[in-house]
Amino acid sequence: xSRFFKAExxxxxxxxADFCILDIKPQGSHDTPLPGQFYMxxxxxxYDPLLKRPFSIFRSTDDTLSFLFRIRGKATQIxxxxxxxxxxxxxxxxxSSYPEPEGDFVAVAGGVGVASLYNLIEKYxxxxxxxxxxxxxxxxxxxDNIRSLSKELxxxxxxxxxxxxxxxxxACADAICVTDSMLKGLHVYACGPNPMLKAxxxxxxxxxxxxxxxxxxxxxxxxxxxxxxxxxxxxxxxRVCKEGPVFSMDEIxx
Amino acid sequence: MVNLAVNIGGLKLPNPVVTASGTFGYGQEYSEFFDIEKLGxxxxxxxxxxxxxxxxxxxxxETPAGMLNAIGLQNIGVETFIKDxxxxxxxxxxxxxxxxxxxSIDEYVMAAEALTxxxxxxxxxxxxxxxxxxxxxxxxxxDPAVMKDVVTAVRKATDLPLIVKLSPNVTDIGLMAKxxxxxxxxxxxxxxxITGMCIDINSRRSKLANVTGGLSGPAIxxxxxxxxxxxxxxxxxxIIGMGGIMTAQDALEFMIAGASAVSVGTANFINPQAVxxxxxxxxxxxxxxxxANINEIIGSLKT
Numbered sequence: 001x002s003r004f005f006k007a008e009x010x011x012x013x014x015x016x017a018d019f020c021i022l023d024i025k026p027q028g029s030h031d032t033p034l035p036g037q038f039y040m041x042x043x044x045x046x047y048d049p050l051l052k053r054p055f056s057i058f059r060s061t062d063d064t065l066s067f068l069f070r071i072r073g074k075a076t077q078i079x080x081x082x083x084x085x086x087x088x089x090x091x092x093x094x095x096s097s098y099p100e101p102e103g104d105f106v107a108v109a110g111g112v113g114v115a116s117l118y119n120l121i122e123k124y125x126x127x128x129x130x131x132x133x134x135x136x137x138x139x140x141x142x143x144d145n146i147r148s149l150s151k152e153l154x155x156x157x158x159x160x161x162x163x164x165x166x167x168x169x170x171a172c173a174d175a176i177c178v179t180d181s182m183l184k185g186l187h188v189y190a191c192g193p194n195p196m197l198k199a200x201x202x203x204x205x206x207x208x209x210x211x212x213x214x215x216x217x218x219x220x221x222x223x224x225x226x227x228x229x230x231x232x233x234x235x236x237x238x239r240v241c242k243e244g245p246v247f248s249m250d251e252i253x254x
Numbered sequence: 255m256v257n258l259a260v261n262i263g264g265l266k267l268p269n270p271v272v273t274a275s276g277t278f279g280y281g282q283e284y285s286e287f288f289d290i291e292k293l294g295x296x297x298x299x300x301x302x303x304x305x306x307x308x309x310x311x312x313x314x315x316e317t318p319a320g321m322l323n324a325i326g327l328q329n330i331g332v333e334t335f336i337k338d339x340x341x342x343x344x345x346x347x348x349x350x351x352x353x354x355x356x357x358s359i360d361e362y363v364m365a366a367e368a369l370t371x372x373x374x375x376x377x378x379x380x381x382x383x384x385x386x387x388x389x390x391x392x393x394x395x396x397d398p399a400v401m402k403d404v405v406t407a408v409r410k411a412t413d414l415p416l417i418v419k420l421s422p423n424v425t426d427i428g429l430m431a432k433x434x435x436x437x438x439x440x441x442x443x444x445x446x447x448i449t450g451m452c453i454d455i456n457s458r459r460s461k462l463a464n465v466t467g468g469l470s471g472p473a474i475x476x477x478x479x480x481x482x483x484x485x486x487x488x489x490x491x492x493i494i495g496m497g498g499i500m501t502a503q504d505a506l507e508f509m510i511a512g513a514s515a516v517s518v519g520t521a522n523f524i525n526p527q528a529v530x531x532x533x534x535x536x537x538x539x540x541x542x543x544x545x546a547n548i549n550e551i552i553g554s555l556k557t
Contacts, residue, residue: 002286002287003286003287004287004525004526004527042524047319047471047472047500048318048319049316050316050319050320050321050471050472050520050524051316051321051523051524052523052524089525091526217311217312218312218313218314218315218316219314220314220321220323220520220523221277221283221522221523221526222523223279223283223284223526224279224283225277225278225279225283225284225299225522225523226276226277226314226323226325226523227276227299227308227313227325227328228313228314228323228325229311229313229314230308230311230313230328231311232310232311236307237307237308237311237328
């Protein structure tokens with residue numbers, strides 16, 4: 001079983017102008033991914049873009065891997081324009097995964113960070129207090145699915161176009177930081193832009209919460225060799241592709 | 255049957271394809287993707303005598319048909335390499351070339367001595383594209399006089415085949431190769447990355463925390479091939495050619511220009527089995543052209 005394989009495109013679904021779901025069918029056997037792990041994807045034989053791009057696993061079944069991503073640059077544009085039957089190069093599953101939650105848990109997603117948490121709430125159905133934030137209503141995707149998989153869903157938009165107005169980190173912290181005893185041992189999982197994760201750390205650090213964050217960095221190899229994707233840990237640099245992408249919040253120097 | 259074996263300054267390689275330092279870790283990272291004993295040699299991630307933290311992130315950015323990196327030579331240090339990484343490599347039937355560097359001549363010498371004594375290292379590649387702390391941070395490999403001192407000192411410190419990895423950020427790379435040869439280097443490897451920059455026009459900041467970085471990938475290949483050709487004309491010692499090699503065809507260009515072996519770097523990131531495909535592609539080329547021995551094509555450029 002090799003983690004480097006070819007896969008056939010079995011579905012390309014545009015949720016709106018910016019968000020795409022790509023379904024691929026690996027050729028040959030492949031490892032089952034855990035929530036939080038990622039894959040390097042690349043449409044074949046092209047030097048520009050040159051490198052594979054890392055994508056968190058969004059959903060997986062026995063024969064299909066799905067990725068939800070935002071169309072932002074050349075690489076994601078190319079992936080979003082692939083046709084059923086096209087073949088791409090894949091490396092994965094890679095990196096660390098979200099540790100198993102105990103009881104009910106909290107999930108905090110910012111923007112396309114929802115992709116990596118979706119897999120977690122689907123695996124642990126009906127147990128997530130899900131806080132899902134974006135800049136605008138248009139950037140909130142798959143809301144009905146997420147609601148049905150969660151115990152409770154709170155939507156947050158920065159422009160107040162939907163749900164609670166403001167930042168998702170504040171909405172989450174305001175809701176869960178009611179009493180200290182509520183927080184002890186609580187599992188919180190977060191994925192989103194770095195400023196969001198940093199703000200979450202500011203609100204939750206030192207309160208006894210088990211908080212796990214999924215980080216993103218530019219990446220070349222995905223397997224721990226190039227040392228290009230590091231982030232500042234407490235004592236040393238940590239590779240997002242190897243020690244991460246999921247880190248315990250207190251391992252990272254914010 | 256074609257013969258792919260080449261000799262790099264006394265180091266006998268079963269085939270001319272080696273990994274470029276910093277793109278292949280210490281071997282184990284890629285051992286799940288193919289049998290790494292099939293490599294001509296492994297060149298491990300650059301080592302300094304003491305461990306280094308490297309540069310702050312972001313450390314890499316993609317550019318057209320290439321990538322800029324500013325890892326900052328992060329590494330575990332010679333001692334940890336010998337203790338934790340070398341035992342695995344010793345279990346393999348594989349040539350191990352240790353890439354190393356320092357920020358002073360003393361540090362180069364200490365690293366070279368320790369790696370030579372360790373046992374299980376078959377060759378040394380010295381990276382001279384780093385600044386000299388004691389000489390106003392002049393990059394060793396860009397000043398012939400500074401380079402002469404460091405190569406001479408390292409030559410005295412080791413009896414292993416010594417490869418000097420040349421910087422392309424110089425006016426006359428042939429001259430630098432000649433300096434290395436005159437100081438007793440057994441081979442030269444080239445090119446190291448070309449210094450470059452990439453700017454985010456909205457924030458007006460460099461996309462790398464270090465501001466500048468080293469460009470690699472197919473974008474630099476024509477420059478690298480030209481430099482190999484220039485060095486081939488300037489020295490007698492063997493050349494390991496590198497710079498954006500993605501396929502066997504690319505590798506053969508370097509060999510025709512004068513390289514006795516080739517190093518594959520950025521391609522490993524895109525295709526973890528690239529080196530294996532390059533080796534078998536070379537074999538196919540020789541068969542198709544009725545050439546029995548790869549050495550026949552080295553430096554065979556018609557002008």
